[in-house]
Amino acid sequence: MSKIAGLKGRSPETYGTTKPSGLVQTQPVANATPVPLTNSANLLVPVVSSLPKGFRNIILFSGVLETPSAGGVQVEVQIVIDSVVVYFITVELATANSPAPFGLSFESAALASGSTISIQALTTGVGQTATAASGSGAIISTPT
């Protein structure tokens, strides 16, 4: 069968089906359940694993931190990809029972098959406690 110029990738009979791999994909991530923090804790349970191979991922996440302690408590909120902290911010909880909002935005490199994304948080002082709550965000996966 002859081919028509300028139709490459557009004729399913001649050139096969074009895969929809170039499409942007999004997925919400959220955890309304308060998460106690001492050692590192996942703010998303389970971690995000349904990621398209070879896509970059824009990770957006917001939430609130709070501590019952009167003294200042610092919390580190991390974006973790395949057990590697790729981006983090620290938040000072200066006053007891006073919610401190935070937000993270980060873009990953293209990820391999089977990669995972998690949002983790931990208090940076020994014995300090805090709580993360109202976590919500989204992952925007874009082709490379």
Added chain:
Amino acid sequence: MGKIANIHNKSPETYPEKSGQPTIFTDSRLTLPVNIFGDAFSTSLLPDVVASGGNEARIIVMYSGQLQWPYVLVDGSPVAGFAVITVGIYLDTSTTPAYSIEVFVPVSNISPATPPQPVPFSLFWETPSNGEHTIDIRAIWTAGTGTTAGAWSVNGSLVLITTPV
């Protein structure tokens, strides 16, 4: 079966699949620590400005980071004092931010002493019209105790999404 030119996406029997091309473009940067000093000139928080957008596209700008270690100058030396820092998104060569917020940074230690009392903040904004722009994130000391001084910006992350309109 023969094909007819110029009917791509118009004949479900012959051309049922869409091409699946990407509809957005993205870019991103992480920042190094930056000392924001003074109220005369704003200070860039990025390692370099980022060109993005196009004739038929808008740009969604997203930035997250933290401010800490506010200080004032007393006899030329930094002393702990609170600060209000204005952080904004700047387009091209404009000296006025297209969008900005003010962040209160309470009194803490002087860099590099700890704890720095970090205050997180985020910016989300979309350009109101199509066009190519250079994007910068800049900050300026706005108010505080005593003599004009500043604070530090650390752990910044910029993400740009260019969307066709």
